[in-house]
Every structure is written in structure tokens, then in C-alpha cells.
Amino acid sequence: MSSPVSPRQMANAIRALAMDAVEAANSGHPGMPMGMADAATALFTRHLKFDASDATWADRDRFVLSAGHGSMLIYALLYLTGYAAPTIADIRNFRQLGSPCAGHPENFELAGVETTTGPLGQGLATAVGMAIAERHLNAVYGDALVDHRTWVIAGDGCLMEGISHEAIGLAGHLRLGRLNVLWDDNRISIDGPTSLSTSEDTALRFAAAGWHVVACDGLDFAAVDAALIAAKADPRPSLIACRTTIGFGAPTKAGTSGAHGAALGAKEVAGARAALDWDAAPFVVPDAILAAWRDAGARGAGDHAAWAARLAAADDTVRAGFEARVAGHPPAAAFTAIDRHIAGLIATPQNIASRKASELVLDAVTPDAPGMIGGSADLTGSNNTKAKGMTPFTADDYAGRYLYYGICEFGMAAAMNGMALHGQCLPFGGTFLVFSDYMRNAIRMSALQRTRVIYVLTHDSIGLGEDGPTHQPIEHLMSLRAIPNLAVYRPADAVETAECWALAIADPTRPSVLALSRQNLPQLRLTPASENLSAKGAYAMREVADPDVVIVATGSEVHLAVAVADLLAADAVRCGVVSLVSWERYCAMSADYRANVLPRSALICSIEAGVTLGWERFTGRDGLRFGIDTFGASGPIDQLYAHFGLTAPAIAAKISAKIKE
Numbered sequence: 001m002s003s004p005v006s007p008r009q010m011a012n013a014i015r016a017l018a019m020d021a022v023e024a025a026n027s028g029h030p031g032m033p034m035g036m037a038d039a040a041t042a043l044f045t046r047h048l049k050f051d052a053s054d055a056t057w058a059d060r061d062r063f064v065l066s067a068g069h070g071s072m073l074i075y076a077l078l079y080l081t082g083y084a085a086p087t088i089a090d091i092r093n094f095r096q097l098g099s100p101c102a103g104h105p106e107n108f109e110l111a112g113v114e115t116t117t118g119p120l121g122q123g124l125a126t127a128v129g130m131a132i133a134e135r136h137l138n139a140v141y142g143d144a145l146v147d148h149r150t151w152v153i154a155g156d157g158c159l160m161e162g163i164s165h166e167a168i169g170l171a172g173h174l175r176l177g178r179l180n181v182l183w184d185d186n187r188i189s190i191d192g193p194t195s196l197s198t199s200e201d202t203a204l205r206f207a208a209a210g211w212h213v214v215a216c217d218g219l220d221f222a223a224v225d226a227a228l229i230a231a232k233a234d235p236r237p238s239l240i241a242c243r244t245t246i247g248f249g250a251p252t253k254a255g256t257s258g259a260h261g262a263a264l265g266a267k268e269v270a271g272a273r274a275a276l277d278w279d280a281a282p283f284v285v286p287d288a289i290l291a292a293w294r295d296a297g298a299r300g301a302g303d304h305a306a307w308a309a310r311l312a313a314a315d316d317t318v319r320a321g322f323e324a325r326v327a328g329h330p331p332a333a334a335f336t337a338i339d340r341h342i343a344g345l346i347a348t349p350q351n352i353a354s355r356k357a358s359e360l361v362l363d364a365v366t367p368d369a370p371g372m373i374g375g376s377a378d379l380t381g382s383n384n385t386k387a388k389g390m391t392p393f394t395a396d397d398y399a400g401r402y403l404y405y406g407i408c409e410f411g412m413a414a415a416m417n418g419m420a421l422h423g424q425c426l427p428f429g430g431t432f433l434v435f436s437d438y439m440r441n442a443i444r445m446s447a448l449q450r451t452r453v454i455y456v457l458t459h460d461s462i463g464l465g466e467d468g469p470t471h472q473p474i475e476h477l478m479s480l481r482a483i484p485n486l487a488v489y490r491p492a493d494a495v496e497t498a499e500c501w502a503l504a505i506a507d508p509t510r511p512s513v514l515a516l517s518r519q520n521l522p523q524l525r526l527t528p529a530s531e532n533l534s535a536k537g538a539y540a541m542r543e544v545a546d547p548d549v550v551i552v553a554t555g556s557e558v559h560l561a562v563a564v565a566d567l568l569a570a571d572a573v574r575c576g577v578v579s580l581v582s583w584e585r586y587c588a589m590s591a592d593y594r595a596n597v598l599p600r601s602a603l604i605c606s607i608e609a610g611v612t613l614g615w616e617r618f619t620g621r622d623g624l625r626f627g628i629d630t631f632g633a634s635g636p637i638d639q640l641y642a643h644f645g646l647t648a649p650a651i652a653a654k655i656s657a658k659i660k661e
């Protein structure tokens, strides 16, 4: 039976819900959903492969609303197509505390939201990672199990952001033909028309990056449908430029920035209802229109069932591996491999840089952890991220597990978020610690979204030497520690480096930073431990009874602390040394454990070759904090440590003087 409901009526349901929710909240962005409603209707009723009854179906198409401020668009779509959430009550509570319909879409609130968006441009770059994951898994498992697309709705803002350059370039280079971006070409942003700030030819920009570009009237369902058909047929990634009108339907605000980010007001909403021929009460979708949407939401059920049958028929080992990856369980063999590697280090100690130690871990673990996908922002040989046997992921070989991201830190980080969110992938990627600033917001988004992404950030102090202050991180460790739900590890030697990798791989809902040295470090851990000592965040590296002083240090400064303790011992000062591998883990330990590691009875002093800001937390007001509160300098490493007062004699003298005060 053919539905009497027109696509425009279906689109108007989105428009009405967007207007009503923003009106009720008296905050939000009605213009974008109203402008893109027809295009979204074409996508969701004709092209997107999904089954609203199971938001977690592994072979579903991924949909990313990169223009996250238009969140009512995705909330309306999820409700209308029949996802378990949001309910209409949730939508009525749009932007209220406790509603899953948050101001911007959040992946941890709604199963149908693939990624948290709001920081413009990042959704698009995250989608590139999803498209990479899809092609990789397709190469591993074949069309029968992995065969889906990634769709994006992006606005002018997303495409103005610099990260779009990185994302578009990478997608074009890797010929990610299953990535399709619908651009809401409404030529309006907050300050007014986009002509205020840009004259760029967006279509040419995408074409130059190797994309297929198709333009259509974004308010015409049939035209968008045809453009989406063309996009799917082209082997390149596609930009579908949808010419739209922001706030379509609003009598005076349509086409103006007045429709962008505020409630339209009762009079304007009434005018829009009249113009759109929508006479249902607020938050009410007429039965026939809702039924048509629910049909669209069930469209994929047949595909889903056929896929499930193929998975059930797959070889037992393949199916078990596939399902374990979907569940996000790293193979037990990966942890066994790390344990074996640590035993090897205890047997044959290695005085090597922690970046090199990290490479040895990767060599050991990646063969047993097929989900691990590495990469670097053009610093492969410095970050030591390419494990033995890892081959490049290229347009000609999607089975490869190593990505050459180019000099695109932000794009790399966002793409890694996309791979992790896609599922079945555990991405890690490298750059210098100092350039974490370039990708900081994506690291923040990893933490907010609870993705298992591992950042391998090398050259973690002035210890990198001659490259000088532009390359020497000073405030970075502390500023990364300030990001909630991010584990920042700074291992002191090769054993701790292996322990930190094990912790990062095992942590399902938290990203990790591994801050690693350029310079060689002596191996301090020389006896086997019965457990992963780094898991507690901090532990005694040198234990003394009833200490006068305990030095808490991190990474490359732990062996310096040990040297200080030796000098103090010669002076009859009882000095313990604590390796603080991870603040987050240490602070999560019991008060008893923490007090045992850093006893109140002792003078606590810190050593870290970075800002001293923050160390008061452990040293109190009386303790000494050894660090660097200026930029670094260019010179050989030994001269630099001496210049900044970070030598054993200098520190021991200050601690001695303090004790004698």
C-alpha cells in the first residue's frame, strides 16, 4: 500500500519538532534542522542503511551530524524512525539537565548518536576515521560481514575550520569512496552571510583533494535523492552540496542568521506552521506521518537479518574474533605478550629511550592484537610507532594497519576517535608532546566520548635537546592532566613503558597519553613484580624506612631522583623515591595507599622537567618543587639539565638545606 504521506510532510515533522523543542527550552538552533530537513529525509528514507530496533548493528551505516549545534535534527530523526531513545518526553526536555537530548549530540547519551559533535569540523574528521575503519574491516572480513557507508551532514562552519582541510585531504588520498558528506550550503553562519569572511570555491577545494562533487537543491527531496544516488555510484568520496535556506519556513527569519541559534518566538513559529501547512499541536506528529517514518526506521530489518545469518554461518574462529572485536575485548594473548616482554627486560635490562621501549612493546603486542592500528603525523621514525611487520594502510591496500597521516595532528586525533567509535579498532598515533596542542580539542573529545585512543607523545621534555624551546614541552604534561577522563602516563623506564601500554590497551572507556623520552633512560626495574606496579599510578621505586624526604618524580626524572637519593644517603638523609606514573590512577587509589606512598611525616619534593604548577597537590606548601617555569632553550641535553638546575648535586643541596632549616 503506497503511503499517502509526502516527503515534504515527513520533513516538516523534523521542522516542527526542532521549532517546538527550541521554543520550549528557549535555547538551541532551529535554523539548521529546518534547512536540512528535506535532505535528511531523503537520506534516512532512501539511503542510510540502519535498523532503528538495533542501534548497535555492527554493519550499519554511520551517520555523523558534524554541525552538532543542529542537534534537534538528529534527535527528531532518531525519535521519528523509532529508536528506543529519545522519546518524545526526552525531546520535550531538550537541553534540560538529565535529558539525553543535550545541547549538542552526545554519543554516551544516545545509542543512535555515533559521535559527540559541537566543535565544528571535528565531526567530519571523525567520520574520516570511521570510513577508514570500515574499509580496513572490510579488507579483513570481506563484504559479507562489513559493507557500509559513512554519511555526514556538515555546515559552512565545519568546512571553514582548518581541520576540514586535513580530513578532506586524507579522505581523498585514501580514496574513501564510502564517505559521503552532505554540505548544508545555506551561506549563513552566526555573524551573518558567509560572504563576510570567505570567498572560497568549496566545490573546487574538494575536487582538488580528489573528491567527487555533486550539487543539488537541498530543499527538493527528489533532487537530493538523485544526488545521493550519484554519490554512491562514484568510487571517490563525495561532497553533496545541498543548497538550502536556514530556518526554511520561518516567515521573517528564514535565510538570515536570526534563525541560527535562538528560539524563533511564538509569532514566527505560528507563521512557520502556517507556511508549512503544519497544524498539529506542539510535539505532536500526526499518526500517518509518524507511521511513514517508522516504516523508514524498519527498512533495514531485512538487511540486518541477512547479515546476522551470514555472521552465524561464518567460520567459528572468524565469528568469535569478529564478536570479540565488536565487544571491544582485546585478546588475552596481547597481555601475555606484554608479560613475556617484561620478563625479557628483567632478564636482559635495556637502557633505552622510552620511545624505543614503546616500539619494543608494539613489536611484541601488535601481532596478537589485530585491532591495533598505528600511525604518526609524519614522525614515524621519531615516535617509533610502526611495529615490525605493520604494513601501510593505503588506497590500494586497506588491510594495512599503519597510517601515514601526514603533518595533520588534529586530523589524526579526530580520525582516531572515529576509528575507536566505529568499533573493532584500537587506534594509536604519534607526534611530539609539544604538538599535542595542535590536536588538543580532539584529545579532549576522546576523553569526553570515552574512546580508547592511545596517544604516543614523544620528545617529552627539554631532554630532546638542540631543537630548542619550540619543540620542548613545558606546560603540556600538566595541561593534559587537567583534562578529565584522560590517563596521562609518563613511564620511567622500559618496564614501566610496557606496563603503561598494557593499562592503556585494557582501559575500555578512557583515552591514554604515553609521554615518552627521546633520550636513553636506565632501566630501574630490575626484579620481577607480581603485579603491574604502574596500575596504582605511583609506587616506591626506592623504599626507605621512616624517610626524612620522599622525592616524587616522573619519567626521565625518576632516575635523577634516585641519584639525588644516593647523594642524600651519603649525607645521612633517609630519602625515598616514588615514580608517579599516572596522576589519574594514583588519585583514584585509597587514602591509605596514597598516604603510604607519600607519607605526611616526610618532606615531599617533586621533580619533573616541566611546570611546577600543580605539584603543590603532593608537596604541600613546605615541599620543594623542581621543574621549569620558563620556556626551554636550545642546547645539548646535559647542558640544559644543568642550566635549569635539574642535576643531582644541585637538587640534593637544596633538599639538604631545606631539611636543616
Ligand SMILES: Cc1ncc(C[n+]2csc(CCOP(=O)(O)OP(=O)(O)O)c2C)c(N)n1
Residues within 6 Å of the ligand: 029, 031, 032, 067, 069, 070, 118, 119, 120, 121, 154, 155, 156, 157, 158, 161, 184, 186, 187, 188, 189, 190, 246, 260
Ligand atoms: C570550533 C568551533 N568554533 C565555534 C563554534 C561556535 N559556533 C557554533 S555554530 C557556529 C556557526 C556555524 O555556521 P554554519 O555551520 O553555517 O551553521 P548554520 O548557521 O548553517 O546553522 C559557530 C561559530 C563551534 N561550535 N565550534
